[in-house]
Amino acid sequence: MSNLDKIRKLMEEENVDVYLIPTLDPHASEYLPDHYAERKFISGFTGSAGTVLITKDNALLWTDGRYFIQAENQLYPGFKLMKMGHPDYPTLSEWLSQNIKNGTIGFNYLYYTEALFENLKENLSGEIKFKDADLIGPLWKDRPSLPQDKIFIHELKYTGKTAEEKLKEVRSAMKKEGADTFVLAKLDDIAWLYNLRGKDIEANPVFMSYAIVDLEGAKLFVDREKIKNVLDYTQKFSQVYPYEEVFNYAKTLKDKNILLNKESINKKLYDSLQGNKIINKANPTEMLKAVKNEIETKNEKEIYIKDCLALTKFIKWIKENPVNEYEAGEKLLKFRQEQEGFLYPSFATIGAYGKNAAMMHYSASKENNTKLEKKGFFLVDSGGQYYGGTTDTTRTIAMGPLSQEEIRDYTYVLKAHLMLQRTIFLKGTDGVSLDGITRYNIWQHHMDYKCGTGHGVGYFLNVHEGPHGISPSRKTEPMVAGMYVSDEPGIYKENKHGIRIENILLVVDDGKYDDGQFLKFESLCYLPYELDAVDKNLLTEEEIDQLNEYHKKTYEKLSPYLEGEELEFLKKATREI
Secondary structure, three states: OOHHHHHHHHHHHOOOOEEEEOOOOOOOOOOOOHHHOHHHHHHOOOOOOOEEEEOOOOEEEEEOHHHHHHHHHHOOOOOEEEEOOOOOOOOHHHHHHHHOOEEEEEEOHHHOEHHHHHHHHHOOOOEEEEEEOOOOOOOOOOOOOOOOOOOEEOOHHHHOOOHHHHHHHHHHHHHHOOOOEEEEOOHHHHHHHHOEEOOOEOOEOOOOEEEEEEOOOEEEEEOHHHHHHHHHHHOOOOEEEOHHHHHHHHHHOOOOEEEEOOOOOEHHHHHHOOOOEEEEOOOHHHHHHHOOOHHHHHHHHHHHHHHHHHHHHHHHHHHHOOOEHHHHHHHHHHHHHOOOOEEEEOOOOEEEEHHHHHOOOOOOOOOOOOEOOOOOEEEEEEOEEEOOEEOOEEEEEEOOOOOHHHHHHHHHHHHHHHHHHOOOEEOOOOHHHHHHHHHHHHHOOOOOOOOOOEEEOOOOOOOOEEEEEEOOOOOOOOOOOOOEEEEOOEEEEOOOEEEEOEEEEEEEEEEEEOOEEEEEEEEOOOOOOOHHHOOHHHOOHHHHHHHHHHHHHHHHHHHHHOOHHHHHHHHHHOOOO
């Protein structure tokens, strides 16, 4: 029997008519420890987002435009792709409301947030029941165990604030919301709040935990084996309990005003908190974490010099030594490992040659890869974790002669990228407006990219963080000075090429004027663009000046650390046009 047949047999035994498997762990993490990769286990699809729905007759996967091509290639027999955002496909809720009028919907309450559950419930009609059911556990015989890496302190010279100072800021935010208790499940928020880091999720320096903060003290629920080496530090400002004890402790809370975010609290924990007044608001830690302090930004700028040096050396090397996609990624890792303070990549490197780059989140392996040739584009999206910050940069590299279409599309992407980078905007502007501004130069040629333009970036934390972002599909918090956000428009043409250019930008004040306070962006990343792929005739004078000024700064920042052929390469790569 296939696993699909087996899960249907379990569904019958448990009287479950529909079984849902989201891409989540108990903390609503974007990336998961292998232990929690249940959707991948059952469907074969390895992307970072998607939900599986199984009935007696259907096995469906919903995922977004980043992964349509990948999902079509990876799904196990019996599964069908449902394209999110595509007019020909219903949403998950629409499908359920059209096809399920009565019966029982089952899912593991640990891996389904309260917000997802309430949204699901609101969009259904008929006699529908819900059941907490773990149907993957019995099938997954060789399931990976949870990581056991030790937790360590992120030192004050990097953080700029002590944990005690951060807890004070959180309590101040709690009082404003009328809360006496704050329940936090989001892993990067907990790591930031406590100035602790771990290694429970690959590329994300976090650890499996929950935190409960009240106006007098704090409690951390975590595996004691992992934290025992920093227990003396942690106990100065927080009591420490076993990880699983959070559910029992939550049940003891009564008549409290509890602040939490339903989007990151799993349904099992939420149900354990009944008997209290729930204040459903964004975690105050999220905004506090997103606005970086002066020490953090100083460190981040220094880290970007190191990271861009590694990337500059790599770009020179890859143009001279065409290898395969996987070998290229391994060589890039070696260049980063030469940089002081580098720990590990901030996400799995995307190194995609030619038509592979049309898949936004393509991943080469030792067994499956494409050899680079002396023509076309090689897209590299990569980043690093350093004690002093997190990096994320994309460059599309010309490996040799390019077609007119490739040059034209690269130039349009560069124009979009430069447009956002030079945008001045009124304080209070959200990411939807900035997204439209960025897409202008691509839309004018009847093209689009099926993803957001930018995401927040953590500080020695997750490469993706909120509450801000630049996207057409969802409202985010307005930009605030001190935030980091990516600028990464692209053009992706199936069976042809994929082009993306990405810098991380710092939001800075641009002064107060008669019509209000204005903001602008400052690039944290200084790395050459691909001038051999630019059609100067498609650029405005303003864009040419902006490009030349950026390359002048790039040379000034990187040249002191290079010599010989590498310095000559940088000089040519940053030449005026």
